[in-house]
Amino acid sequence: MTKILEKLYWALGLSVALVAVTMYALHGKMLHDPNQMQTFILAKAVWLHVISGILWIGLLWYFNFVQIPTMPKIPAELKPAIGKFIAPEALFWFRWSALATVVTGALVAYLKGYLVPALTFAGPVTIGVGMWLALIMAANVWFIIWPNQKKALGIVPVKNDAEKAAAARLAMLTSRVNFVLSLPMLYCMVAQNIAG
Numbered sequence: 001m002t003k004i005l006e007k008l009y010w011a012l013g014l015s016v017a018l019v020a021v022t023m024y025a026l027h028g029k030m031l032h033d034p035n036q037m038q039t040f041i042l043a044k045a046v047w048l049h050v051i052s053g054i055l056w057i058g059l060l061w062y063f064n065f066v067q068i069p070t071m072p073k074i075p076a077e078l079k080p081a082i083g084k085f086i087a088p089e090a091l092f093w094f095r096w097s098a099l100a101t102v103v104t105g106a107l108v109a110y111l112k113g114y115l116v117p118a119l120t121f122a123g124p125v126t127i128g129v130g131m132w133l134a135l136i137m138a139a140n141v142w143f144i145i146w147p148n149q150k151k152a153l154g155i156v157p158v159k160n161d162a163e164k165a166a167a168a169r170l171a172m173l174t175s176r177v178n179f180v181l182s183l184p185m186l187y188c189m190v191a192q193n194i195a196g
């Protein structure tokens with residue numbers, strides 16, 4: 001067992017096997033009822049949406065609660081470990097989980113039959129506001145944070161140190177904007193089902 005737990009992808013495989021068993025044991029009978037098939041698929045889509053959202057927002061909060069405030073306290077000779085190893089890996093999962101959250105969220109809205117009405121505020125307003133907040137956040141990730149982090153981390157060349165510092169600051173401030181938007185966005189996500 002420890003051999004499995006030592007390797008991330010084996011542990012992930014174990015978790016996926018466990019969730020497949022859980023899904024089948026609890027809701028497998030829905031597969032035999034054509035009227036419940038759509039609900040069965042919707043439950044899986046919401047599950048995929050929430051796990052990708054947790055990965056994205058979890059990393060956003062990691063950057064804001066842990067990495068950004070701790071960086072100034074790290075001795076100069078240790079900083080490259082963060083810049084060269086931790087940050088690029090975290091940013092990889094960060095940007096792709098943001099995209100996965102948007103795609104699965106749009107799928108959930110489509111399956112619930114309100115994708116366009118929610119986005120145009122002609123349908124459920126709470127989730128429409130949440131979707132727009134999350135779309136702004138995802139655009140920030142892909143079009144501001146990631147391009148500027150590439151400059152700050154030396155993944156793409158920059159003209160001088162001033163450009164590098166300006167890129168790092170813009171990425172940090174945009175990440176803070178996303179942090180600020182994350183609480184109202186999550187309220188909309190969970191309140192739609194409960195309060196409409």
Ligand code: HEM
Pocket residue numbers: 046049050052053054056057101102104105106108109112127130131134135138186189190192193
């Ligand atoms: C553009 C991105 C997003 C879109 C299009 C989207 C879309 C949706 C939709 C359509 C629902 C179903 C609401 C309902 O009718 O009950 C939903 C629920 C939810 N979303 Fe998102 N969402 C996005 C981002 C996020 C993010 C970043 C998170 C972070 C974890 C998140 C977490 C949740 C949660 C927890 C629910 C509640 C599930 C439930 O109670 O059934 N969403 N989202």
